[in-house]
Amino acid sequence: MPMEMQGPLFALDEWQPERCSLALALDVIGTRSAMLLLREAFYGTTRFDGFVRRVGITEAVAAKRLKELVASGVLERRPYQEPGTRTRYEYVLTEMGNELLPVIVALMQWGDAHLRDDGGPLRIVSTDTGKPVRVRVVKAGTDSLEPEDLAVRINKGRTPDRSSRGRQA
Amino acid sequence: MPMEMQGPLFALDEWQPERCSLALALDVIGTRSAMLLLREAFYGTTRFDGFVRRVGITEAVAAKRLKELVASGVLERRPYQEPGTRTRYEYVLTEMGNELLPVIVALMQWGDAHLRDDGGPLRIVSTDTGKPVRVRVVKAGTDSLEPEDLAVRINKGRTPDRSSRGRQA
DNA sequence: ACCCTGGCTAGCACAGAACATACTCAGCTT
DNA sequence: AAGCTGAGTATGTTCTGTGCTAGCCAGGGT
Numbered sequence: 129m130p131m132e133m134q135g136p137l138f139a140l141d142e143w144q145p146e147r148c149s150l151a152l153a154l155d156v157i158g159t160r161s162a163m164l165l166l167r168e169a170f171y172g173t174t175r176f177d178g179f180v181r182r183v184g185i186t187e188a189v190a191a192k193r194l195k196e197l198v199a200s201g202v203l204e205r206r207p208y209q210e211p212g213t214r215t216r217y218e219y220v221l222t223e224m225g226n227e228l229l230p231v232i233v234a235l236m237q238w239g240d241a242h243l244r245d246d247g248g249p250l251r252i253v254s255t256d257t258g259k260p261v262r263v264r265v266v267k268a269g270t271d272s273l274e275p276e277d278l279a280v281r282i283n284k285g286r287t288p289d290r291s292s293r294g295r296q297a
Numbered sequence: 298m299p300m301e302m303q304g305p306l307f308a309l310d311e312w313q314p315e316r317c318s319l320a321l322a323l324d325v326i327g328t329r330s331a332m333l334l335l336r337e338a339f340y341g342t343t344r345f346d347g348f349v350r351r352v353g354i355t356e357a358v359a360a361k362r363l364k365e366l367v368a369s370g371v372l373e374r375r376p377y378q379e380p381g382t383r384t385r386y387e388y389v390l391t392e393m394g395n396e397l398l399p400v401i402v403a404l405m406q407w408g409d410a411h412l413r414d415d416g417g418p419l420r421i422v423s424t425d426t427g428k429p430v431r432v433r434v435v436k437a438g439t440d441s442l443e444p445e446d447l448a449v450r451i452n453k454g455r456t457p458d459r460s461s462r463g464r465q466a
Numbered sequence: 467a468c469c470c471t472g473g474c475t476a477g478c479a480c481a482g483a484a485c486a487t488a489c490t491c492a493g494c495t496t
Numbered sequence: 497a498a499g500c501t502g503a504g505t506a507t508g509t510t511c512t513g514t515g516c517t518a519g520c521c522a523g524g525g526t
Contacts, residue, residue, distance in 0.1 A: 148333075148408075149404075149412060149419075150333065150408060154332060154404070159482095159484095160320070160327055163319060177502060188486090188506085188507095192483090213493080213502085216502065216503070217503080227410065227411070228407060229434060230403040230432045231400065234399040234432065235323070235400055238322050238397060238399075241396065243318060243322060248318045249316045249317070262434070262439065263434055264432070265398060265432055265447070266430065266439065267426065328514095330513075344473090346472060354515085357476085357516090358514055358515080383523045468525100468526085469525090473520100473522095475519080476517100476518080478515105480516105484509100485511095487506100493500105495500080
């Protein structure tokens with residue numbers, strides 16, 4: 129199982145842990161709230177109120193985390209105006225943020241597969257084929273799907289055990 | 298950028314956040330120490346002492362986290378014996394743990410690409426071609442690489458600045 | 467018999483993550 | 497002019513993750 133290296137664990141001792149990109153990434157999106165906010169951003173939520181309600185966090189946490197995510201370049205805060213209202217701000221994924229899609233989907237996929245007995249409440253499918261997508265480690269150059277190629281479906285009729293629930297929603 | 302759904306954000310309000318697989322996954326591997334321990338496990342570290350030294354966490358944290366990861370089925374604790382020593386235990390990834398590879402690599406890849414100017418200290422390559430691998434969202438059925446198909450290389454001579462980036466990647 | 471080493475456990479301290487409640491503020495609607 | 501709404505800020509508290517220091521135990525080497 130361990131990855132092969134030129135001699136197992138060879139000189140890996142030599143690189144400093146502070147230089148680990150995984151650790152840097154966790155500094156930016158390593159909290160539960162950040163991850164869940166990103167999930168929502170991918171689902172299409174853009175407004176403060178939506179994030180608060182749908183993620184189920186408090187306004188204080190949402191405000192702090194959104195601010196951090198904007199500061200680190202994952203989200204962009206930009207003004208919009210609905211007719212008859214004043215200018216407000218919405219939060220949308222930047223290119224950098226978009227590239228977190230594999231992280232989020234990989235975690236969901238793993239949770240679906242190993243942490244529940246039904247297949248999970250949602251399926252992410254290709255709009256093209258309608259079939260579920262996967263996150264995979266592949267050779268550089270393999271075709272990949274981008275957020276705009278994907279759709280989310282509610283997994284109906286698969287609720288845990290014969291109980292109904294979110295009917296045809 | 299938002300994923301298309303059948304009508305944006307349609308009835309997504311109706312599913313309960315507790316049922317989100319992402320949240321469940323975060324309950325298991327949502328801490329920094331858990332993620333870094335997993336990184337090490339993929340690199341081939343198996344022993345308590347190795348985890349402590351290489352991740353740079355305290356023994357107390359390592360013990361606690363390893364125990365949790367074993368309890369949740371991501372790692373397996375199993376006895377081994379080096380000649381001339383007593384029986385000890387090593388921690389190895391289970392099948393379930395192995396399937397976290399995309400999560401870890403996706404995070405590293407993102408950190409490499411967006412959080413530093415050199416390409417990152419390490420490259421994960423296919424042992425087959427020697428070329429760097431990527432984590433991608435793909436159609437179900439696409440070939441993927443498993444841990445045993447991968448090797449880690451130190452990215453030498455590529456310390457910060459004026460160095461090119463993603464060479465032939 | 468002793469110490470050393472790997473592999474832990476225990477206790478204390480701190481920072482930050484998250485919660486709850488309450489308050490602000492701008493501008494539109496009434 | 498008063499209220500409503502979206503988007504926050506302010507305050508206080510609890511919980512968890514992590515660090516530091518120290519101690520423990522088992523078995524082999526000496």
